[in-house]
Amino acid sequence: xxxxxxxxxxxxxxxxxxxxxxxxxxxxxxxxxxxxxxxxxxxxxxxxxxxxxxxxxxxxxxxxxxxxxxxxxxxxxxxxxxxxxxxxxxxxxxxxxxxxxxxxxxxxxxxxxxxxxxxxxxxxxxxxxxxxxxxxxxxxxxxxxxxxxxxxxxxxxxxxxxxxxxxxxxxxxxxxxxxxxxxxxxxxxxxxxxxxxxxxxxxxxxxxxxxxxxxxxxxxxxxxxxxxxxxxxxxxxxxxxxxxxxxxxxxxxxxxxxxxxxxxxxxxxxxxxxxxxxxxxxxxxxxxxxxxxxxxxxxxxxxxxxxxxxxxxxxxxxxxxxxxxxxxxxxxxxxxxxxxxxxxxxxxxxxxxxxxxxxxxxxxxxxxxxxxxxxxxxxxxxxxxxxxxxxxxxxxxxxxxxxxxxxxxxxxxxxxxxxxxxxxxxxxxxxxxxxxxxxxxxxxxxxxxxxxxxxxxxxxxxxxxxxxxxxxxxxxxxxxxxxxxxxxxxxxxxxxxxxxxxxxxxxxxxxxxxxxxxxxxxxxxxxxxxxxxxxxxxxxxxxxxxxxxxxxxxxxxxxxxxxxxxxxxxxxxxxxxxxxxxxxxxxxxxxxxxxxxxxxxxxxxxxxxxxxx
Numbered sequence: 001x002x003x004x005x006x007x008x009x010x011x012x013x014x015x016x017x018x019x020x021x022x023x024x025x026x027x028x029x030x031x032x033x034x035x036x037x038x039x040x041x042x043x044x045x046x047x048x049x050x051x052x053x054x055x056x057x058x059x060x061x062x063x064x065x066x067x068x069x070x071x072x073x074x075x076x077x078x079x080x081x082x083x084x085x086x087x088x089x090x091x092x093x094x095x096x097x098x099x100x101x102x103x104x105x106x107x108x109x110x111x112x113x114x115x116x117x118x119x120x121x122x123x124x125x126x127x128x129x130x131x132x133x134x135x136x137x138x139x140x141x142x143x144x145x146x147x148x149x150x151x152x153x154x155x156x157x158x159x160x161x162x163x164x165x166x167x168x169x170x171x172x173x174x175x176x177x178x179x180x181x182x183x184x185x186x187x188x189x190x191x192x193x194x195x196x197x198x199x200x201x202x203x204x205x206x207x208x209x210x211x212x213x214x215x216x217x218x219x220x221x222x223x224x225x226x227x228x229x230x231x232x233x234x235x236x237x238x239x240x241x242x243x244x245x246x247x248x249x250x251x252x253x254x255x256x257x258x259x260x261x262x263x264x265x266x267x268x269x270x271x272x273x274x275x276x277x278x279x280x281x282x283x284x285x286x287x288x289x290x291x292x293x294x295x296x297x298x299x300x301x302x303x304x305x306x307x308x309x310x311x312x313x314x315x316x317x318x319x320x321x322x323x324x325x326x327x328x329x330x331x332x333x334x335x336x337x338x339x340x341x342x343x344x345x346x347x348x349x350x351x352x353x354x355x356x357x358x359x360x361x362x363x364x365x366x367x368x369x370x371x372x373x374x375x376x377x378x379x380x381x382x383x384x385x386x387x388x389x390x391x392x393x394x395x396x397x398x399x400x401x402x403x404x405x406x407x408x409x410x411x412x413x414x415x416x417x418x419x420x421x422x423x424x425x426x427x428x429x430x431x432x433x434x435x436x437x438x439x440x441x442x443x444x445x446x447x448x449x450x451x452x453x454x455x456x457x458x459x460x461x462x463x464x465x466x467x468x469x470x471x472x473x474x475x476x477x478x479x480x481x482x483x484x485x486x487x488x489x490x491x492x493x494x495x496x497x498x499x500x501x502x503x504x505x506x507x508x509x510x511x512x513x514x515x516x517x518x519x520x521x522x523x524x525x526x527x528x529x530x531x532x533x534x535x536x537x538x539x540x541x542x543x544x545x546x547x548x549x550x551x552x553x554x555x556x557x558x559x560x561x562x563x564x565x566x567x568x569x570x571x572x573x574x575x576x577x578x579x580x581x582x583x584x585x586x587x588x589x590x591x592x593x594x595x596x597x598x599x600x601x602x603x604x605x606x607x608x609x610x611x612x613x
Contacts, residue, residue: 003196008159009186011197012115013049015166016086017057020206023082030170030207031113032083033075033455034059035068039090040129041117045191046088060455060484063476065089067448069101071477072112074449076105077435078410078456081242082209084111084173085452091117091188092130096142100442102149105181107439108238108265109305109329111173114150116143118185121157128188143185151180157187159195174209176242176328176344211243212328214343214351222324222341223355229298229322231365232258235281235310238265239303239327243345246431249302250274252353257361258300259369261289263310264423266303268434272427278373282310284420287379287578288372293317301325303345305332309438312580315608326352336612376578380425383576386547393574394421396547397493401463402426404554408433408460410453414445416467417500417575418493424576433460444474447490451477454486461558462488469498471530475537481563482538489557490539490565492530495572503575508586508602509594516572534565544568581605 006014019030036059038047050059062068065087072085089095095116105112119131119141127133134140147153152172154165169182226232234253240246246269253260253276261281262269270277279286281293293299293316301323304310311317314336323338326348333340341348360366384399386392398421405411407429413422414437428434435453437445450464471492481488497516505515512519531541540560544550550568557564583606586599 002199004199004202005194005196007045007049007192007194008156008162009045009191010049011159011195011201012162012166013046013053013057014202015162017053018202018204019170020204021082022206022208027206028083029057030084031057031086033057034086034088035062035072036060036088037062037065037068037090037094039094039117041091041094041188042088042115042186042191043090045188046115046117046186060480063480064474065094065097066100067444067474067477069098069112069114070104070442070445070448071452071455071480073101073105073108073110074412074435074445074452075456076110076112077108077449078453080244080432081111081179083456084113086113086115088115089117090130091119091128092132092142096145099145099149102146102181102183104437104440104442104445106149106151108437109179111179112181113169113173114146114181114183116146116183116185118143118155118187120189121187122189141185143183146183149181150183151178152182154183155185155187156190159190159193163197163201170207174207176209176212176239177330211344211347212342214326214341214348218339218341219348219351219355222339223352225298225322225324225339226300226352226356227359230362231296232298232300232361233292233296234258234260235263235299235301235304236260236266236269237263237302237304240266240269240345241303241432243303243328245302245346245349246270248346248349248353250276252349256356256359257363257366259292259366261285261292263304264419264436264438267423267436268428268432271429271431276369278369279376280423282312282316283580283582284309284423285578285580286376286424288369288376290316290578290580291372292369296321298322298324301327301338302349303327306335307439308583313583314610315581315605317610319610336610384425389571391569391571392547393571394418394493395425395576397491397550397568397570398422398425398465400547400550401465401491401554404551404558405429405463406461406558410435410460410462412436412446412449412453412462412464413466414438414449414470415441415443416469416498417495417503418465418467420500420579421576422465424578443470446470447475448477450488450490451481451484451486454481454488455484458486464488464490466490466492467499468492468494468496468528468530472528475533478534478539478563478565479537485562487561488563489554490534490563492565492567493570494527494530494567495570496525497572499572502572504584507598508584509590509592509596509598511592530567531565538562540564542566581608583609
């Protein structure tokens with residue numbers, strides 16, 4: 001057996017360079033790039049290895065460890081989990097900055113390889129700079145924090161360990177059921193150690209994502225339940241996109257007359273005008289999908305983890321409704337006593353289609369879906385129609401941007417009031433052109449994900465929509481996109497603070513407090529000039545005074561040669577209806593009568609929840 005002598009860091013990088021994936025018949029790098037911020041914990045060894053292969057495995061410098069890892073997640077989402085980016089940090093604060101991003105990837109079942117420097121295994125120089133000491137357990141470092149948000153976690157304490165650890169990390173990130181972040185802690189002294197690695201470890205490997213087929217008995221039970229349904233409803237989740245099952249599921253729904261609604265992660269698996277489509281479901285959903293959910297006797301949930309924003313905290317459905325859940329992950333498939341069909345969405349939908357025969361939902365039910373969706377679209381037209389109000393609503397802004405967006409432009413948002421507004425008001429023109437990160441609803445994802453998405457597919461433009469709160473929290477990757485030449489269009493809707501949380505605060509009886517800037521402990525509120533700030537980072541900018549100007553500004557932004565930022569003042573108090581009930585904590589006793597009334601209403605709402613069924 002031939003060997004090659006390399007440091008652990010060099011061997012790790014060489015292994016990554018020789019992993020490939022198959023995308024639409026083409027062989028592509030499984031790891032197409034690295035985001036990195038170097039410090040003493042990785043600059044002397046890992047960066048030395050990366051510099052030597054920079055034309056094969058390009059390294060992109062981040063401005064903030066959290067945001068560069070979020071960019072990696074945006075890249076993975078844009079490629080539908082078929083390629084994986086690497087995020088590298090030093091030890092201590094740089095490593096901990098990536099924990100939030102790991103939470104985003106873990107919650108959303110998205111792959112990212114996180115490599116963080118670690119303190120010395122030999123402990124000779126302890127405590128090193130940025131090392132946190134645990135007096136009772138010296139094996140603990142800050143990197144143990146990743147255990148809560150990693151699907152795979154390891155600390156490499158000997159150079160030989162990567163022979164087993166790296167293949168396992170790759171397998172986890174490519175597993176449809178277990179997909180998520182893989183973390184490797186790289187102690188500084190182990191990175192430098194040279195070892196004789198078997199040459200076979202670095203052979204080029206082409207990975208194919210497995211497509212597990214469903215169990216025959218569980219499939220037969222699912223078919224039995226579906227065939228008995230009079231009023232079935234399909235919920236399309238993000239797993240449909242990652243499986244590539246969009247067309248198969250949409251065709252199945254149309255052929256059998258089954259209305260199809262979407263989760264937040266699943267929005268964009270069909271186009272808005274698909275004949276079976278009835279809109280988004282749940283707390284930020286449509287009146288059409290929620291009306292159908294309330295009457296459905298069987299719910300076919302495909303590729304969804306059924307979070308509270310989908311289920312209306314489990315009040316959106318009849319207590320008697322049966323669930324059939326198709327999911328690659330057993331955990332998700334078994335929720336709420338569903339008939340669990342564990343398997344790949346594309347393969348399983350194909351087998352359901354083959355077995356269900358000429359089944360059709362009741363014609364009246366199919367017609368009801370079309371009627372409810374038509375009513376919803378009429379309502380959207382009304383919400384988006386320009387008025388003489390001095391400040392536009394989110395619905396009006398989203399409607400204008402949507403109308404000017406090109407078919408393949410990718411809409412990106414994540415937190416605040418915009419997820420609900422784009423879920424309702426954005427009419428998807430082409431599949432896989434919508435990314436709303438709401439599993440973790442991470443403020444700061446948006447701009448970073450725009451960078452990653454632009455890098456993943458330079459043939460289309462990410463349109464990132466954020467509020468002023470998100471801009472203030474994390475904006476440095478505007479600079480990154482200009483530096484690297486990865487253009488996006490950023491639309492900043494300034495409504496004076498955390499408006500949607502103020503909405504929730506008021507809705508549950510609370511006084512406006514510490515959300516809108518005017519309600520905070522400040523000397524005197526003043527507006528931020530977001531355009532000048534973005535301009536200082538190299539972006540082109542334009543402030544939009546009216547809805548009439550917004551359309552022209554979006555069209556102009558489509559023609560520019562770099563990241564372009566549009567700013568507009570928007571209404572903080574007007575929201576698009578269509579919601580379902582949401583379970584949140586409300587004080588059982590309060591000096592505020594409004595809070596006491598809200599608590600009573602909340603308890604009444606809980607009576608409608610399906611408890612475990």
